[in-house]
Amino acid sequence: MEVLVNGETTQVNATHLVEVLKELGFEGDFAVAINGEFVPRSMYAEQTLAEGNQLDVLSPIAGG
Amino acid sequence: MTDQLSLYGKTFDSRLLIGSALYPSPAIMHEAVQASGAEIITLSLRRQMFGGGSGSDVQGSAEQREANEIWTYIQQMGLQLLPNTAGCKSAKEAITLAEMSREIFKTDWLKLEVIGDDYNLQPDPYGLIEAAAELIKRGFKVLPYCTDDLVVCQKLLDAGCEVLMPWGAPIGTGQGLLNKYNLSSIRERITQVPLIIDAGIGAPSQAAEALEMGFDAVLLNTAVAKAQEPVMMAKAFKTAVEAGRLAHNAGLMLKRQTAKPSTPTVGMPFWHQDK
Numbered sequence: 001m002e003v004l005v006n007g008e009t010t011q012v013n014a015t016h017l018v019e020v021l022k023e024l025g026f027e028g029d030f031a032v033a034i035n036g037e038f039v040p041r042s043m044y045a046e047q048t049l050a051e052g053n054q055l056d057v058l059s060p061i062a063g064g
Numbered sequence: 065m066t067d068q069l070s071l072y073g074k075t076f077d078s079r080l081l082i083g084s085a086l087y088p089s090p091a092i093m094h095e096a097v098q099a100s101g102a103e104i105i106t107l108s109l110r111r112q113m114f115g116g117g118s119g120s121d122v123q124g125s126a127e128q129r130e131a132n133e134i135w136t137y138i139q140q141m142g143l144q145l146l147p148n149t150a151g152c153k154s155a156k157e158a159i160t161l162a163e164m165s166r167e168i169f170k171t172d173w174l175k176l177e178v179i180g181d182d183y184n185l186q187p188d189p190y191g192l193i194e195a196a197a198e199l200i201k202r203g204f205k206v207l208p209y210c211t212d213d214l215v216v217c218q219k220l221l222d223a224g225c226e227v228l229m230p231w232g233a234p235i236g237t238g239q240g241l242l243n244k245y246n247l248s249s250i251r252e253r254i255t256q257v258p259l260i261i262d263a264g265i266g267a268p269s270q271a272a273e274a275l276e277m278g279f280d281a282v283l284l285n286t287a288v289a290k291a292q293e294p295v296m297m298a299k300a301f302k303t304a305v306e307a308g309r310l311a312h313n314a315g316l317m318l319k320r321q322t323a324k325p326s327t328p329t330v331g332m333p334f335w336h337q338d339k
Contacts, residue, residue, distance in 0.1 A: 036160055057114070064235065
């Protein structure tokens, strides 16, 4: 299915969030939001994605 | 030393809070932050680069590597982390980002930014107050980046903020304390919580002035990161903040309109005695 990952239209095979993250190769420290709503890490296994969902995967960067 | 800064129940010896962005390299960031003596460091969250969409190997891109290196340095330093919500333009965005920050950084401290205008990155007071109230309900320790508006500051206190961070000038301008009347009004009216000047400070003299005026601390980034010698500038700010605080505690003399000799006039020899 097609989802928007960090602003980019992306094809993914998996539907569960934990699998999608693995498929896309995200690593290190990150946190996730789907359609602008925070998804806690404890929900990754049961959370599913649907066609057209917006997935944001954020990591630490410098800031002021 | 008993003259410590107390924020949300934690005490700090340093009254300088520092940002981690815009340095020439992660190594210089690390050295400058250490030279500054700061015990609180700001940082942020951005989209992680990934190879999924384009198929290119951006995971190993220079930008992502630098972000990882900075994060590694910050973790090693063991400072109080102060994640920001830079770039958020609504309470909703800021709240989502705050929740993500809390999970990654394992702290409920938050520099809350809700920006209302792109030109001067001025905080949106309505969104800021709304987000602050909600985040405090969710257990966050909110340090709001706000304008120098007394009533906005009071509303943030009503929302439950225990620290306020009014701007000196817009972010990254280095203009110093632009509206001293507003800032001193805020300091005079709000004595029950610490006040930190956040943003706009360009020179150590301006940081010292903020402390002399009775502000409890300053938060800055660009002034150090964009100096010709960031590490040296970090030391300059450390010294200036200490000087400003000492001066405040010592109590400044009152200004006068006319001159008054500092050398005693009693027993003056020779001059002017033949009037």
